[in-house]
């Protein structure tokens with residue numbers, strides 16, 4: 841992660857952008873310091889997928905082998921998540937991003953562990969919708985907790 845030729849895609853909320861579901865952010869000083877002098881773009885797939893801010897929190901739910909993203913109030917936002925992920929991946933590929941630093945546990949950006957669909961703060965194995973697309977496209981992805 842120290843190669844200066846790397847180009848990063850970074851979850852915007854980690855850099856203090858108020859794009860989190862509750863209108864706040866996940867500003868992380870370690871991420872900000874890490875990116876100093878490096879080339880990067882910010883991404884927020886949920887907002888790029890047309891969801892408002894603030895918005896209802898959403899989590900990945902797997903029922904009968906089918907993966908959906910549902911809001912806490914029961915709206916199916918799977919298509920928003922998918923469209924936003926495709927949009928941000930396209931931006932990252934055009935920019936030549938080699939790496940991504942993504943917000944842990946998010947149903948969009950989480951890597952390896954995500955909230956389990958019960959809205960109880962419990963996590964389970966799996967990637968967020970965008971993180972999975974980024975990983976499958978060969979972008980080296982970590983969360984802010986891995987730095």
Ligand code: SF4
Nearest residue numbers: 851853860884943946
């Ligand atoms: S979609 Fe990703 S970048 Fe946007 S608020 Fe959620 S975790 Fe942050």
